[in-house]
Amino acid sequence: MQKQGLKLAYAFAVLNAVIIGFSFLFTKVALGHAGPLDTLTYRFAASFAVMSVPVALGWVKVSYRGKPIGRALLLAAMYPLGFFTLQVFGLQHATSAEGGILYSFTPVVTMIIASIFLKETTTLLQKLCIFLSVFGVVFIFVMKGSSIQLSNMTGIVLLFMTCLAFAGYSVLARSLSRHFSPAELSYLMMGIGFATFLIISLTGHAAGGTFSDFLSPLKSGTFILSAVYLGVIASLVTTLTSTYILSKIEASLMSVFTNLSTIVSIAAGALFLGEEITVYHWIGSFLIIAGVVGTNLLGRKKAKAKPGADRTEPLSR
Template sequence: MGERTGKLPYILAVINAVIIGLSFLLVKLTLQYAAPLDTLTYRFAAAFCIMIIPIAAGFVKLNYRGKPLHLLLLLATFYPVGYFMLQTYGLQFATSAEGGIISAFTPVATLVLASIFLGETTTPLQKLCILLSTAGVSFIFVMKGSSIDLSQTSGIVLLVAACIVFAGYSVLARVVTRHFTVAEISCFMVGAAFVSLLLYSLSVHSFSGTLPAFVSPLTNATFVACILCLGAVQLVTALLANYILSRIEASKMSAFANLSTVVSIASGAFFLQETVTWYHLLGSFLIIAGVIGSNVALSRRRSATYRKQLESQA
């Protein structure tokens, strides 16, 4: 499939990062009422319910007949099921700051996997800019007094696995989008996550005798409102991510991933009056510079390729 060189995928990649960054506010609010795993389950339950409406109304057509469902199942196993499960359990044995530092290396992991399995190529400048963006995220967390505690081995291993799994999703999605529409991929992913997480949460609460704790947050109107918003966000970001990956290379999309950190810092300062320090600003500058630099390098590369094509035709 030829690469489409329009600007829309890149604009949507920025919008996607902004939405994800803003969603951290809603996640913080929901965690006041429910455990992380329960919140995640309700989040995908809401996304699934929202998704069913246009499908039932006939506005969205799905057709999985005769298509390689094993690829779609593998994709959903990577993300969201595998990624969120690994991340959730990883954060039980490691700090959220450690999770932030490790997740910042997801674009690097994506770059490596895309090069190995898809043959995607990037210039040295693009690689440098992606590393610059990753360094910006890591710098913010390190300056906050955070570091990676290697004694918490199990948590670190799970978080690194989550990073690799998400990178694997980004790479595999490039293949899956050749066989399925964006809607088919997104609906299958959300549905698989909803069923898997619901069964797992019910099993955990049943064995521990805490089913009332699982249900009780639904009596809180604020929690329900936040979960519905998160469900809509989950569905929208799934659609955007799959669309973007159907149009541009995985390594190029990965450059935008760390922008969500900048958005979460800005939204936390604006809405929650969280303190923004000099290292937040410097780290954000590094992230933005890395994203802009990688795309400037991409534009120059395309211009050079286009000039060579014109010269060969002359």
């Protein structure tokens, strides 16, 4: 049972990378119809609405009584609130390429924070594999002619803070997985995300007298499809699966899978936008995959030496 749970966790980690990789494409489409905050509002409206149905019908049980709700609220403050807010404003002062480069360092930041707060340990070879996956992402962006411009320091700082927010989420979610089911954490996070971004967005439109702009994206079927993908698939599904993953494997091992999304975004760009795939894309992708596989194969051998480190928990209670 434990081995099956571990296999499922790794399958979910790969699935998440694929979903996130395609989310860049859908985000570009959505932002063509609505501003960043409005897009986030509709994104979390979709995720919260979809999950509210099984919760209301009793198909998914959620209970927060007697549980560390304060820490769960801190989790929601890191992700989705902190992560997406920092990302939106960071990209206003920096390029998407800079965002991609900085986001690739998330596994390194997660490894450091997890070692401090969760006492997770990684071997030298695991550390080298994590850095190899990061180097693969940076290599692709640098070969494309992208770099980090110090003149965009405000954006760079904000985007680096998204790494801290996601790393903090990964570490805290692993800790909270002993108290909450994935469904309970996900429902709380989606609800807080929806309520917060809705208030911010409506306040901004009310102050500017542009409420019609808030509703106008709903006239586009393309925008609705993008919002549903971003909300239901890229937010709700990945949050559910991430919480499950973190109940099975270390935060530092899970986080390295995020760099696989770079490969997926390259493939999506080639398939749907006609973007060219060059030799350096293949080299960088190989480095990323080698880093991810190496980190987790070495981690699995290490876990075998310490049986019973993780216990299996169901997706919902």
